[in-house]
Amino acid sequence: xxxxxxxxxxxxxxxxxxxxxxxxxxxxxxxxxxxxxxxxxxxxxxxxxxxxxxxxxxxxxxxxxxxxxxxxxxxxxxxxxxxxxxxxxxxxxx
Amino acid sequence: xxxxxxxxxxxxxxxxxxxxxxxxxxxxxxxxxxxxxxxxxxxxxxxxxxxxxxxxxxxxxxxxxxxxxxxxxxxxxxxxxxxxxxxxxxxxxxxxxxxxxxxxxxxxxxxxxxxxxxxxxxxxxxxxxxxxxxxxxxxxxxxxxxxxxxxxxxxxxxxxxxxxxxxxxxxxxxxxxxxxxxxxxxxxxxxxxxxxxxxxxxxxxxxxxxxxxxxxxxxxxxxxxxxxxxxxxxxxxxxxxxxxxxxxxxxxxxxxxxxxxxxxxxxxxxxxxxxxxxxxxxxxxxxxxxxxxxxxxxxxxxxxxxxxxxxxxxxxxxxxxxxxxxxxxxxxxxxxxxxxxxxxxxxxxxxxxxxxxxxxxxxxxxxxxxxxxxxxxxxxxxxxxxxxxxxxxxxxxxxxxxxxxxxxxxxxxxxxxxxxxxxxxxxxxxxxxxxxxxxxxxxxxxxxxxxxxxxxxxxxxxxxxxxxxxxxxxxxxxxxxxxxxx
Numbered sequence: 162x163x164x165x166x167x168x169x170x171x172x173x174x175x176x177x178x179x180x181x182x183x184x185x186x187x188x189x190x191x192x193x194x195x196x197x198x199x200x201x202x203x204x205x206x207x208x209x210x211x212x213x214x215x216x217x218x219x220x221x222x223x224x225x226x227x228x229x230x231x232x233x234x235x236x237x238x239x240x241x242x243x244x245x246x247x248x249x250x251x252x253x254x255x
Numbered sequence: 256x257x258x259x260x261x262x263x264x265x266x267x268x269x270x271x272x273x274x275x276x277x278x279x280x281x282x283x284x285x286x287x288x289x290x291x292x293x294x295x296x297x298x299x300x301x302x303x304x305x306x307x308x309x310x311x312x313x314x315x316x317x318x319x320x321x322x323x324x325x326x327x328x329x330x331x332x333x334x335x336x337x338x339x340x341x342x343x344x345x346x347x348x349x350x351x352x353x354x355x356x357x358x359x360x361x362x363x364x365x366x367x368x369x370x371x372x373x374x375x376x377x378x379x380x381x382x383x384x385x386x387x388x389x390x391x392x393x394x395x396x397x398x399x400x401x402x403x404x405x406x407x408x409x410x411x412x413x414x415x416x417x418x419x420x421x422x423x424x425x426x427x428x429x430x431x432x433x434x435x436x437x438x439x440x441x442x443x444x445x446x447x448x449x450x451x452x453x454x455x456x457x458x459x460x461x462x463x464x465x466x467x468x469x470x471x472x473x474x475x476x477x478x479x480x481x482x483x484x485x486x487x488x489x490x491x492x493x494x495x496x497x498x499x500x501x502x503x504x505x506x507x508x509x510x511x512x513x514x515x516x517x518x519x520x521x522x523x524x525x526x527x528x529x530x531x532x533x534x535x536x537x538x539x540x541x542x543x544x545x546x547x548x549x550x551x552x553x554x555x556x557x558x559x560x561x562x563x564x565x566x567x568x569x570x571x572x573x574x575x576x577x578x579x580x581x582x583x584x585x586x587x588x589x590x591x592x593x594x595x596x597x598x599x600x601x602x603x604x605x606x607x608x609x610x611x612x613x614x615x616x617x618x619x620x621x622x623x624x625x626x627x628x629x630x631x632x633x634x635x636x637x638x639x640x641x642x643x644x645x646x647x648x649x650x651x652x653x654x655x656x657x658x659x660x661x662x663x664x665x666x667x668x669x670x671x672x673x674x675x676x677x678x679x680x681x682x683x684x685x686x687x688x689x690x691x692x693x694x695x696x697x698x699x700x701x702x703x704x705x706x707x708x709x710x711x712x713x714x715x716x717x718x719x720x721x722x723x724x725x726x727x728x729x730x731x732x733x734x735x736x737x738x739x740x741x
Contacts, residue, residue: 175617178602198561211633215689221492235355241586
């Protein structure tokens, strides 16, 4: 189960505006899906190492050297708004 | 000629009896004829395709034969970055995103001399099992009078192969997104081992699971396409630095003497009877060909879907945080501050399934719930992996259904996300364990809907998957059947 208040809180954490209809729908749907996920609690997992990754790789390093990739212009070509080689965002300080 | 395989066309191109230019024109004409109904593509790239075909013909003419893919028309799932070609991920968020670089697999295919027909449709950000979550339009399964979904999320890549609007394609598979649409459209679909193929330039969904792989008209073509994309890449530190064998060698070895495991948990109550009958008949065929069947158990199978949806959504909620209206993609009009711009951009840019998954993932990672959901699921993932490690001490490969049902009708599961997730019940465990697996056509329902047989092998043993698949294909003709399109 998940409450409408929790849904609103998670939406804020996820940086999502939800409409009232979405909020209502998600409360019901997420509740049902979370109930389904609850079945994991049937599985005894004491002392079981968590798997974050299936490969036996640790710390793949490379030399810290600048390599040509894309130009600043190319990197900015998809930015919704840019100026002087920077992206532009709404004012964040008063 | 558009119905032919890569290897058959390659012989003709090499002999000079066929020009790449003729082949691409045949494919583009086929697109004009059937794309309005099938809608397998988000965008077509006919100018680029013709240019690449000309270059392939010129190379053949001077005796420069780089690969069996030279001059072969391919479709690319629209989450693979293509320099200078819009890459939407099936989302309004990236509707006009033009990548400044190629994915490693795309670069390799360009170097091999392949021809790009277009970018294939998909569920938004690869989240879905039906391709109905595309922002643009649902792709229709070429089988079943165009009334059924093609499976997902690589539904466009699968439908394009089935409808002969390309010769082969690339898709991506996180929890079944290559194998499921391959099974539902009657084509071959191979998900390689996690780490076999570079993910560089694949738009990230769940980074510990995502893998790129081929969808083709037969197993030999899958071997050819995998050969072109497999191998270590310094741009993807999770790509395995493990030698790539010659996948076309050994396709004729047969299955005599192989031990093939049949996991009893993959034949569950409530499974479609026609699917079960076809898969069991397929398994019998391999037995008749000389394989020894072994009854095996993967006891944690029933927890795989829950585990998968906790982990995949948690990773997705983190990966998709980058869509904030700042560096690329949509930015919603907003007269407020930065935070309201973020929230409004994401509200407008994402469809409902993507929002649902971001919400689930954010919840599972949030303070107070992390141990109960995320860590718990990671532990069950360990148990699922151990299940497979255990059975591979008893057998060389596993045989199972790909999905519990054939393709379902368009719209049928849209209101019930959980029902949609259960389509992944036999594919998600394999993804969580990072194993290679392939769907090969093994039958048709009375409604003429395709059914797939899943072949699963230990890590980096794609050659075993291909060997079993090739033996099955050589003894059957399911892969040669074609849908009837208007």
